[in-house]
Amino acid sequence: MSEEEAQRYGGGTGGGGVGALSVDLLGQVLDRVLERRDRKACRLVSRAFARAEAAHRRALRVLRREPLPRLLRAFPALERLDLSACASLDDASLAAALAGADLGTVRQVCLARASGVGWRGLEALVAACPRLEAVDLSHCVGAGDREAAALAAASGLRELNLEKCLGVTDMGLAKVAVGCPRLETLSFKWCREISDIGVDLLVKKCRDLRSLDISYLKVSNESLRSISTLEKLEELAMVACSCIDDEGLELLSRGSNSLQSVDVSRCNHVTSQGLASLIDGHSFLQKLNAADSLHEIGQNFLSKLVTLKATLTVLRLDGFEVSSSLLSAIGEGCTNLVEIGLSKCNGVTDEGISSLVARCSYLRKIDLTCCNLVTNDSLDSIADNCKMLECLRLESCSSINEKGLERIASCCPNLKEIDLTDCGVNDEALHHLAKCSELLILKLGLSSSISDKGLGFISSKCGKLIELDLYRCSSITDDGLAALANGCKKIKLLNLCYCNKITDSGLSHLGALEELTNLELRCLVRITGIGISSVVIGCKSLVELDLKRCYSVNDSGLWALARYALNLRQLTISYCQVTGLGLCHLLSSLRCLQDVKMVHLSWVSIEGFEMALRAACGRLKKLKILGGLKSVLSPDLLQLLQACGCRIRWVNKPLVYKDAI
Numbered sequence: 001m002s003e004e005e006a007q008r009y010g011g012g013t014g015g016g017g018v019g020a021l022s023v024d025l026l027g028q029v030l031d032r033v034l035e036r037r038d039r040k041a042c043r044l045v046s047r048a049f050a051r052a053e054a055a056h057r058r059a060l061r062v063l064r065r066e067p068l069p070r071l072l073r074a075f076p077a078l079e080r081l082d083l084s085a086c087a088s089l090d091d092a093s094l095a096a097a098l099a100g101a102d103l104g105t106v107r108q109v110c111l112a113r114a115s116g117v118g119w120r121g122l123e124a125l126v127a128a129c130p131r132l133e134a135v136d137l138s139h140c141v142g143a144g145d146r147e148a149a150a151l152a153a154a155s156g157l158r159e160l161n162l163e164k165c166l167g168v169t170d171m172g173l174a175k176v177a178v179g180c181p182r183l184e185t186l187s188f189k190w191c192r193e194i195s196d197i198g199v200d201l202l203v204k205k206c207r208d209l210r211s212l213d214i215s216y217l218k219v220s221n222e223s224l225r226s227i228s229t230l231e232k233l234e235e236l237a238m239v240a241c242s243c244i245d246d247e248g249l250e251l252l253s254r255g256s257n258s259l260q261s262v263d264v265s266r267c268n269h270v271t272s273q274g275l276a277s278l279i280d281g282h283s284f285l286q287k288l289n290a291a292d293s294l295h296e297i298g299q300n301f302l303s304k305l306v307t308l309k310a311t312l313t314v315l316r317l318d319g320f321e322v323s324s325s326l327l328s329a330i331g332e333g334c335t336n337l338v339e340i341g342l343s344k345c346n347g348v349t350d351e352g353i354s355s356l357v358a359r360c361s362y363l364r365k366i367d368l369t370c371c372n373l374v375t376n377d378s379l380d381s382i383a384d385n386c387k388m389l390e391c392l393r394l395e396s397c398s399s400i401n402e403k404g405l406e407r408i409a410s411c412c413p414n415l416k417e418i419d420l421t422d423c424g425v426n427d428e429a430l431h432h433l434a435k436c437s438e439l440l441i442l443k444l445g446l447s448s449s450i451s452d453k454g455l456g457f458i459s460s461k462c463g464k465l466i467e468l469d470l471y472r473c474s475s476i477t478d479d480g481l482a483a484l485a486n487g488c489k490k491i492k493l494l495n496l497c498y499c500n501k502i503t504d505s506g507l508s509h510l511g512a513l514e515e516l517t518n519l520e521l522r523c524l525v526r527i528t529g530i531g532i533s534s535v536v537i538g539c540k541s542l543v544e545l546d547l548k549r550c551y552s553v554n555d556s557g558l559w560a561l562a563r564y565a566l567n568l569r570q571l572t573i574s575y576c577q578v579t580g581l582g583l584c585h586l587l588s589s590l591r592c593l594q595d596v597k598m599v600h601l602s603w604v605s606i607e608g609f610e611m612a613l614r615a616a617c618g619r620l621k622k623l624k625i626l627g628g629l630k631s632v633l634s635p636d637l638l639q640l641l642q643a644c645g646c647r648i649r650w651v652n653k654p655l656v657y658k659d660a661i
Contacts, residue, residue, distance in 0.1 A: 026052030029052075030053055031056070054074055054076075055076070057075045058078065058079045059078070059080040060075055060078055060080070060081055060082065062081075062083055062085075063086060063592050064591050064592060065087065068093070068094075068097040073101055076102055076105070078103065078106050079105055079108065080109075082109075082110040083117075084111060085569060085594075087594060088591065088619045089121075090116035090618070091117060094125065103128045103129045104129075106128075106129040107132065108132075108133065108134040108135075109129065109132065110136040112136050112140070112161075113594075114137075115140050115142055115645035116644065117140070118146070122150035123150045126154045127153075129154075130156075132154045133158045134159035135151055135154070135160055136161040137160075137161060138162065138164060140165055141165070141647065143168065144172060148162070148168050148173065151176060151179075152175040152176050156182065157180040158182055158185065160176065160186050162186075162188045168191045169194060169198070170195055170197050173191075173194055173198040173201070177205035181207075181208075183208065183209060184209060184211065184232075185209075185210060186206070186213070187213035188213070188214065189214070190216045192216065195219060196219050196220055196222040199226055200226040203230060207231070209230050209232065210235065211233075211236075212235070212236055214236075214238050215237050215241065215263075218241075218242075219241060220243045221244060221245065221251060224238075225251045227255070227257070228252045229256060230255075230257050231256050231257055234257075234261065235261040236252075237263040241264075242268055244264075244269065245269035246270060246271055246277065249264070249270065249274035253280055255281070257282075261314075262287070263289040264289065264293055265289045272298030273298065275294075276298070276300040279301075279304040279308060283307065285312060286311050288308075288312065288315055289314070289316040290320075291318035291319055292319040296320070297321075302326065308333075309334060309336070312334050312336065313337060315337060316339075316341030316367075317341060318367070319343070320342075320345050321346050322347045322348055323352065324347075324351040327348070327352035327355055327356040328355035328356065330356060331355055334360065335359050336362060338363060340356070340367070341367045343368070343371075344369060347373075349374065350377040353368075353378040353381055354378070357381050357384075357386055358381070361387070363386045363388070364388055364390045364391065365389075365391040365392075366382065366389065366391070366392050367391075369396065370395065372398055374399065379407055380404065380407050383407040383411035384411065386412065387411060388414055389408075389415055390415060390417065391415075391417040391418075392408065395419050395423070396421065396422045398424055401424075401429065402426060405429045405432050405433060408433075409432040409434075412436070413435075413436070415439060416438055416439060416441065417439075417441040418436075418439070418441070418443070420444055421447075421471075427450060427451055427453045430455070431457045433457075434460065435461065437464070438464060439458075440464055442465060443467075443468075444470055445470070445495070447470075449475070450473050450475060450476065452476060452477055452480035455483055458488070459483040459488055462488065463488060463489070464490060465488045465491055467491070467493040468484070468488070468493070468494055468495070469495040470494075470495060470499055474498065474501065475501070476496070476499045476502065477501045477502065478509070481502065482509045484509070485513055486512070488513075489512070489514070489515070490515055493517065494510070494513070494516060494520070496520060497522035497523060498522065500524065501526075502521075502524050502526065503526045503527060503531070504527055504528055504531030507521075507534050507535050508531065508534040510538070511535055511537055512538060514538065514540065516541060517542060517544065518544040519542060519546070520545075520546040521545070521546060522548045522550070523549040526552065527550055527552060527553065528553060529555070530556070532560050533564070537564050541567060542568055543568060543570065544568075544571075545568060545570070545572070546572040547571075547572060547576055548572045551575065551657070553573070553577065554576070554577045554582070555582030557578075558585065558586040561586055562585050563589070566590070567592050568592060569594050570594065570596075571590075572596075573598050574601070578604065580604045580607065583604055583608055583609075583612040584608065584611045586612075588612075593620070594622065595622040596622070596624070597623075598623075599624060599651055599653060600655050609629060610634060613637060613641065617641060618644045620641065621645060621646055623646055624648075624649045624651060625648065626652075627650035627651055629650075630650050
């Protein structure tokens with residue numbers, strides 16, 4: 001860029017162009033630039049914009065720990081800090097990065113799956129962020145009571161996510177309850193060491209709780225007795241709480257809370273009577289999820305359900321035994337429904353769907369997964385009545401075809417997601433769906449009749465598409481990928497598993513998808529390292545890649561990954577023809593890589609595995625590897641991996657080579 005151009009765009013020191021505007025004004029301009037790529041372009045073309053963003057940036061997501069200290073000092077106005085994908089982050093590196101940084105504005109920190117961070121790092125975080133209000137520590141399976149105690153020092157904490165922090169017990173929960181009395185949102189889902197005692201103390205200390213998730217805990221009805229006294233509670237999730245039954249729901253209904261959303265899915269001891277009593281005590285309930293909790297709907301539950309006519313917007317009854325009369329009654333009594341879940345419900349017919357949607361015209365999301373009795377007549381009814389439909393899930397509804405989908409596409413212009421997995425749809429169906437220009441998510445798995453022609457229809461009209469599932473769409477070829485890459489530039493998730501006609505030529509087109517983050521290429525037996533290189537050179541945002549059973553991928557593919565896939569976090573290379581040298585180079589080079597599946601790498605020696613795994617120690621969080629290696633890998637290596645927070649899944653599978661069929 002010339003000096004004159006630089007000054008024109010604010011890149012120089014002159015007073016003209018963008019550089020003449022104040023930092024505050026430029027910051028307001030950047031706030032209105034929503035696309036990440038566009039914001040980056042502004043920074044690159046203008047130093048004035050770069051200064052403005054530094055002064056105004058509110059959120060930061062860091063992928064590598066090395067630049068973390070510099071980044072924390074570069075953005076003084078940060079409010080939200082995401083370190084969930086920061087590879088190799090541990091107590092020492094976190095404390096060092098926080099030291100000396102002015103983080104007085106930081107309110108939210110995400111450390112999900114940051115298994116290397118323990119109580120020392122959390123203590124440093126709490127000390128450095130005096131205005132901390134929200135922390136996400138979910139899936140840090142090694143976190144326990146000491147980590148909970150460290151977070152308890154953040155007295156202003158309002159939101160805390162401890163999901164799957166398996167070491168947290170009643171003692172740790174007590175520390176949080178005493179130290180953070182202003183908590184409003186708390187999840188300790190899967191923390192199975194927490195009992196009724198811990199829940200009772202929490203309720204006594206944190207009276208401002210509005211949202212609580214106790215899913216998968218072994219708590220009893222006594223916990224619901226305590227929870228029922230939380231006057232401000234609005235959302236309660238207790239998925240798969242097997243010790244809770246109708247008596248607990250009755251206790252909850254007698255309470256003084258303000259519940260608007262309840263999730264009792266997979267609570268096997270709950271019956272219709274319990275659900276009826278729950279509704280009876282909460283006349284303003286807006287969301288009810290009772291999926292897979294009981295098989296039949298009793299009349300008492302149905303009679304109570306219709307009393308929620310003015311408020312109920314979400315109802316999930318997945319796995320229930322339903323009838324046309326029941327769906328008609330729901331439609332008549334719950335006219336404000338926005339979402340209905342009937343996945344895997346026996347007895348769902350065209351008559352029932354017609355009766356339901358005739359009165360529920362506000363429906364935006366309908367889940368009919370595995371309701372194999374519905375036909376085009378159901379789609380006609382939905383199209384006629386649900387003009388605001390945004391999400392329609394029809395997986396395994398094999399009796400529908402292009403005629404029904406034509407009605408949906410013509411009458412539901414706001415459709416954003418449709419799942420047609422295993423529906424046997426063809427190119428004509430895609431021709432109709434192409435009318436849905438707002439489509440974001442399209443799932444077409446197991447549709448062998450779809451060809452490049454159909455994919456061309458979608459590519460030409462659905463430019464906003466971000467997720468496409470073509471699992472086992474075996475008629476798709478390289479030409480289809482060419483059309484896709486040309487028309488759907490915003491795709492982030494793409495599944496091409498078992499599309500066995502795809503070659504390196506097809507992958508070369510995918511390199512144009514700059515926003516692609518997740519790519520599944522399982523069992524594409526015709527692709528090689530050349531195709532992998534084409535993808536990773538262009539797709540800089542790639543974070544997950546599945547190459548399982550890509551038998552022609554060898555070390556050249558791994559070298560390409562090591563050089564270009566710098567943001568890759570999850571990789572599957574099981575059954576690939578790679579050597580120890582390629583594996584070692586890969587694992588030592590990819591600093592963000594955290595999850596590797598490498599079963600049956602027949603060309604890798606024991607020494608090759610040893611060198612590769614030692615090179616990745618401190619970064620790997622999950623490893624899937626052949627069980628037979630457990631006895632031959634050195635014990636000190638295994639201890640080192642576990643000490644660094646790596647969970648190893650040993651599998652025993654016979655070496656079987658499968659064709660892409």
